[in-house]
Structures are given as C-alpha cells and as structure tokens.
Amino acid sequence: MNKDRLEGAAKQAKGAVKETVGKAIGDAKLTAEGKSDKVEGKIQNAVGSIKDTLKP
Template sequence: MDKDRIRGAAKQVKGAIEEAVGKVTGDAKLQAEGAADKAAGKIQNAIGGAKDVLRDKP
C-alpha cells in the first residue's frame, strides 16, 4: 500500500470530522475547510492507488 493512500485516507477522515463539527457549530468556514480536506484526501488516495497499480504490473 502506497503512503499516499494512507495519508489520503487520514486526510479524508480529518476533513469529514471538521465538516461535521462545522455543521454542528454553524461554522461555515470550518465546514468548507473540512470539505476541501476531504476532497484533497480522495485525490491523494486515488494517486496512491494508481501508484500501487503501476508498481504491481509485471
């Protein structure tokens, strides 16, 4: 498993938590930052997945 997949998954979790806290507290800025972190985490995770596929090719 590529380190980008791990970091991406962690960033997605962090973003989801920030987004939820922002929703509950009514903090639109925190909610937006959480959504951005979540999206960045998805992208980073996808990059890591692509690296894994390329690495595993014969």
C-alpha cells in the first residue's frame, strides 16, 4: 500500500463525515464539499492502486 492509497482513503472518510454532518444540519455547501472530497479520495485511491500494480 502506498501513500496515495492511504491519503485517498483518508479523504474518502473525511468526505463522508462532512457529507453526513452537512445533511444533518442542512448545510448544502458542506454536503457538496463532502461529496467532492469523497470523489477526490476515490480517484487518489485508484491512482495508488494502479501504482501498486505497476510496481515490480
């Protein structure tokens, strides 16, 4: 597991928390930020996975 995968997983978790809190308090901006963070985390995690696959 490399740095990208760890950071991606952390961003996904942070995004999930933001999204949940945003929905709970009715803050559309926070909800949108959470969704954005989750997508960024998924992409970064995928990049890390590809890097792991390509490593000898």
